[in-house]
Amino acid sequence: MKSWDISTLDLRPHAPRILSSSDDARAIVLEIPAGESLKEHQVHERAWVTVVEGEVEITTTAGEQVCGATGLVAEFDPRERHAVHARSKARILLLLTPWPGAGHPGGMTVEDKAHARQQAAEHQHSATEPADTAAEAEALDSHS
16 A cells, blocks of 8 residues: 655645556646646546645636635546646645556657657747746656
C-alpha cells in the first residue's frame, strides 16, 4: 500500500507532483495560487479533478461550468478541453487513466515522440499563454 496526506505535501505553485504512476493510472497533485489558472488544455487520458483545498471554477470549451470547493470532483473524457481557475489558493488531485492514454507520447516510438515534440514546440511558439502554463500542461501529459 502507498499513501499520502495531500493536504500537508510541500508543493510549489504550478509545479505538478506525480504521486504515483503505473501502467493503469497516474495520480498528480498540483497547487494553483488564488486568481491564477491552469489554462485551457486537454490530456489523452480520462481525467478526474478533485479539489483537496480551496475553491475553483472549471470550464469546458462546450460551455459547461462548475464552481466548487473541497470535495468537488469533475470528470473529463479523453481529449476534452477544459480550464481550471483558482478562486482561492487551490490544491487539486488529478487522476489520469489509462496511463498512458491512446496517442500519448509515453506510448509512442522514439520517432513519433520527436515529431510530437516538434509539433508542440511549434504550437508553443504560436501560443499567447504564459510559459509556466504551457509547462504545466506538458508536465501533466508528457511524463511516462
